[in-house]
Amino acid sequence: MSETATPLEVLERRREVLLARDMDAFADLFAADGVIEMPFGGPGLPARLEGREEIRAFSAKVDLSALEISDLRVRDVHRTTDPEVVIVELTTVGRVAATGEPLEVPCIQVFRIRDGRILLFRDYVGAGSVPGLDLD
Template identity: 70%
Template sequence: MEGPLEVLERRRRLLVEGDIEAFADLFAVDGVIEMPFAVDGIPARLEGREAIREFSARAATMPFEIIDLRTVQFHQTADPEVVIVEIESVARVTTTGETFEAPCIQVFRIRDGRILLFRDYVGAHSVPDLAAS
């Protein structure tokens, strides 16, 4: 069974490759994504693998692509299922070619190789207005 580090590395690879189906499959059937700092048009909470799949497919049509997710720091907690990751999301606006980096703190609960909870605190101020692109 994959541990949290392996699951998160696979997640990084799948997002960089744009494999939305496999990304969604990393989640437990009742997995949750929470985005407490979500900007307009982005839901603050997605419940269930299929909701995550549907949202991820819609997000894949937005005019940006993920170039990399650089891990700055990985923190294990007293709970072996919970990890905290400091990340720099590197992306490119596909309509303009502009690249940007967004700092993130991400909290995960991973059990038996599946993501149960992904809480993303993204520095939304670093993300360009994609609607204007």
């Protein structure tokens, strides 16, 4: 991502790479000292990942094969008085591969993006709301 990319351009690129399941490209969107926080992550999920390489390592080990994600449907994007901070309401849409069960998982995500890189990604989604995801 270019250092001149706007926060919304970074978020669109994030959507593209996640739908393509390109977890290396996902990790590359973060600053070297970027952070992911998952306050409601639950069992098997770390509450915090620090640094691009820790994010890359965790992203590589998460088994997404149990889920077939077809869309990250953005419901709303909220800009704040801080131009680096964006709040996104979205629903992950797809199905559980083993059962064909439809999947719709709503969440709220808070981002701090500076110079085309994600500094902070705080994900408010509970791991229990993602059926079939194996994190162990």
